[in-house]
Every structure is written in structure tokens, then in C-alpha cells.
Amino acid sequence: MRLATKATHQQTRAINHGLVLRTIYDLGPISRAEVARVTELTRTSVSELVGEAIDEGLVEEVGRGPSSGGKAPILVQVVEDARVVIGLDLGEQAFTGALVDLRGRILRRVEVPVEGRDGKAALGAVERLVDELVAAAPEDRLLGIGVGTPGLVDTAGGEILWAVNLDWQDLPLGRILTDRTGLPAFVANDSRAAAMGEYLFDVNRHAPNLVAIKIGHGIGAGIVLGGELFEGDGFGAGEIGHTSVVDDGVECRCGRFGCLETVASSRAVVAQAREAAAANPGGELARRLRDAGADPTIDDVAAAVRSGDEEARRIAAAAGRWLGRSVATLIGTLDIRHVVLLGSVTHLGEPWLDAVRDESARRALALLGRETRIEVGGAAEDTVLLGASALLMTRELGLVPAR
Numbered sequence: 001m002r003l004a005t006k007a008t009h010q011q012t013r014a015i016n017h018g019l020v021l022r023t024i025y026d027l028g029p030i031s032r033a034e035v036a037r038v039t040e041l042t043r044t045s046v047s048e049l050v051g052e053a054i055d056e057g058l059v060e061e062v063g064r065g066p067s068s069g070g071k072a073p074i075l076v077q078v079v080e081d082a083r084v085v086i087g088l089d090l091g092e093q094a095f096t097g098a099l100v101d102l103r104g105r106i107l108r109r110v111e112v113p114v115e116g117r118d119g120k121a122a123l124g125a126v127e128r129l130v131d132e133l134v135a136a137a138p139e140d141r142l143l144g145i146g147v148g149t150p151g152l153v154d155t156a157g158g159e160i161l162w163a164v165n166l167d168w169q170d171l172p173l174g175r176i177l178t179d180r181t182g183l184p185a186f187v188a189n190d191s192r193a194a195a196m197g198e199y200l201f202d203v204n205r206h207a208p209n210l211v212a213i214k215i216g217h218g219i220g221a222g223i224v225l226g227g228e229l230f231e232g233d234g235f236g237a238g239e240i241g242h243t244s245v246v247d248d249g250v251e252c253r254c255g256r257f258g259c260l261e262t263v264a265s266s267r268a269v270v271a272q273a274r275e276a277a278a279a280n281p282g283g284e285l286a287r288r289l290r291d292a293g294a295d296p297t298i299d300d301v302a303a304a305v306r307s308g309d310e311e312a313r314r315i316a317a318a319a320g321r322w323l324g325r326s327v328a329t330l331i332g333t334l335d336i337r338h339v340v341l342l343g344s345v346t347h348l349g350e351p352w353l354d355a356v357r358d359e360s361a362r363r364a365l366a367l368l369g370r371e372t373r374i375e376v377g378g379a380a381e382d383t384v385l386l387g388a389s390a391l392l393m394t395r396e397l398g399l400v401p402a403r
């Protein structure tokens with residue numbers, strides 16, 4: 001927690017500007033008097049701040065509301081396409097970028113395959129994606145860039161400390177993108193961006209707390225506490241993928257042994273399926289993997305699960321149980337009742353999800369386990385880039401978009 005310091009006049013003004021804008025965003029069309037009542041700012045301050053927002057093109061007047069005796073008040077609302085954000089999801093198979101408006105609507109979407117690129121080549125792909133979206137954006141309306149990336153990220157400095165998959169270490173991605181475009185950039189770990197996306201865009205939101213776990217090549221959790229992203233002391237909150245869970249386990253990409261990723265990630269599941277297929281070359285699973293060619297994916301295993309193949313179901317359930325152990329620890333630590341599962345491994349479907357639920361319920365304190373809702377995240381394939389965009393909007397304008 002930051003120590004309280006006396007806010008300067010300018011800081012106070014910026015905070016109040018955000019507060020007024022947020023109020024109009026959430027409650028508009030709304031009168032200035034009503035904004036003053038809700039925010040407890042003076043009418044004079046509100047009028048000034050609304051005037052400023054109108055000058056910036058963020059807010060517009062939209063006619064008059066019902067009169068309460070006197071003159072009918074003028075209503076104001078946020079112009080939804082007043083600004084657009086570039087949201088990026090640096091995913092496993094592809095880098096996806098989009099232009100997103102202030103309500104989280106996607107105006108344009110671009111995707112480039114990753115094709116095994118890492119290091120400089122991967123950075124080059126990110127830069128090209130950003131260039132394309134900057135060129136496509138309406139002039140003078142770009143607010144900034146929000147990035148969701150795998151790896152450990154210092155969000156304050158916009159620096160990727162370590163992304164194993166992409167072979168990035170101490171990469172100041174935020175600064176690189178700002179230098180390139182002149183726009184502010186916000187970089188967050190993808191699981192954390194996804195957690196924020198799931199939280200902000202969940203129409204059925206019940207509680208201010210949520211854990212979203214992304215299970216793909218890597219495994220990471222994003223934790224939202226009281227509506228805010230919880231990052232931990234060193235930006236590593238939720239880094240469950242490289243916690244060792246198997247005694248005498250196999251070596252992990254991080255150099256240690258028996259990490260959760262070695263038994264529950266998409267790579268681990270595919271590797272186990274290959275082993276099972278080699279041991280039983282006449283089986284259904286082996287036939288499916290052969291059909292898939294040299295590089296079977298988690299979706300080939302998922303297809304075998306759906307067809308009812310026993311071996312595939314057994315492998316899916318085993319991976320689910322390993323994840324369930326870690327989920328139990330999170331539930332026990334945080335007492336969060338809503339856990340959302342995302343990523344390619346969720347394609348394994350019901351035997352996997354049942355195993356996650358059973359194992360976490362079995363291992364968590366009974367009362368907590370019973371109260372917890374564990375589900376696969378919404379159809380939103382754009383959760384990461386929307387979450388990253390929302391984080392940027394929150395920082396730049398104080399807005400918290402939600403549908």
C-alpha cells in the first residue's frame with residue numbers, strides 16, 4: 001500500500017475530473033446538478049470540470065431532462081467513440097490487436113500468427129500490429145495502448161521482467177511502444193488483464209472479488225480484490241504455474257522440477273497423450289493424433305475426449321486434478337467464491353472441469369469449497385485485450401468500463 005501523501009492541487013483536479021467523467025459514464029445522460037449531488041463536489045467545480053470534458057470532446061450535451069419545477073436541466077453524457085484504445089493480446093498461437101471504444105466495443109480486429117517467433121522477431125510483430133492499428137484509428141482520438149502479455153510484468157514501469165515463451169527478459173515494452181507512437185501504454189500480465197476483463201465485462205457479476213486462471217502453454221491466475229487488480233509485492237500474485245506440485249517431477253521450462261505447468265498445461269496434456277498413443281498405437285487416441293500430423297494440439301486431444309475415448313478422458317481428468325489442487329490453495333488463501341477458467345486447456349470439457357471442481361472441493365475447507373463457483377469463462381475470446389484496454393482507460397481517464 002502506498003503511503004498517503006498530501007495531494008497537490010493538480011492531482012486533486014485530475015482525480016475530480018476522473019470522478020466527474022466516471023459518474024457521467026456510469027449514470028448518463030445526467031444533469032450537472034445530479035453529478036454534483038452524487039460526487040459531493042460543488043456545482044461550480046462540476047460545471048467547470050464538465051466544461052473541460054466537453055472541450056476535450058469526451059462529453060456532450062444531449063437535450064433536457066424532466067423539470068422538477070424550475071427550468072428543465074440540460075443532460076450530459078460521455079461520447080462513446082470520443083476516444084479509442086489499442087488493445088493487444090500477445091497470445092500463444094497469435095498476437096491479436098483491436099481498436100476498442102470507451103464502452104469496450106471492438107471497432108477493428110487484426111491478428112498475426114506467432115509461428116514460433118520469439119525475442120526480437122516477436123517484438124517486431126508487436127510493433128507492426130501497433131503500426132497497423134494506429135494507421136486505422138480515427139485521427140486524434142487514440143487514447144493509448146493496453147497490452148496483455150504472458151510473463152512477469154512490472155505494470156508500474158511497463159516492463160516485462162520475464163516471459164519464458166517469448167524469450168523476453170527485462171523488456172521495456174511500454175516505453176518502446178510509447179517512443180514509437182507517442183501514446184501512453186499500459187502493460188499487464190495476460191492472466192491479470194483477463195481477470196480484469198472477466199470482472200468488468202461480466203454482466204452477472206455478483207461479488208467484488210474474482211480469480212481468473214488462464215491455462216494454456218503457461219498457467220497463471222489474475223486476482224481481483226474489491227474491484228481492483230491485486231498484483232502482489234513483486235507483480236507476481238497468481239503466478240501458480242511455476243509452483244512445484246510434483247515431488248521428483250520432470251524439468252520445467254523455468255529450470256526447476258515438477259511445476260504445475262509440467263502436469264496441467266496444454267503442452268503437458270499433449271505430451272501425455274502422445275505417450276499414451278505410443279503405448280497403445282491401435283487405440284482411438286493414437287489414430288486421432290496420427291491424423292493430426294506432426295504437431296498435434298490440445299484441440300486434437302479435446303476431440304478425442306469428446307468422442308468418448310477413455311484414455312483421453314483419463315488424461316484430461318488427471319490434468320484437471322492437478323489444477324484443482326492449486327485452485328484449492330487459492331480458495332483457502334483468499335476465500336474468493338468465483339473462479340473463472342480460461343485458455344485452450346478448458347477445451348478439454350466436462351471430464352477436465354469435473355476433475356478441477358472435485359479436486360478443489362475435496363482439498364479446500366469444506367465450507368469454502370461448497371460455496372465456490374468454478375466455471376469456464378464466457379465466450380469472450382477477446383477477454384485479454386478488452387481487459388488490457390480497460391486497464392488503460394482506468395489509468396488515463398478514471399473510467400471503469402462495464403456493459
Ligand SMILES: [Zn+2]
Nearest residue numbers: 242252254259
Ligand atoms: Zn516452472
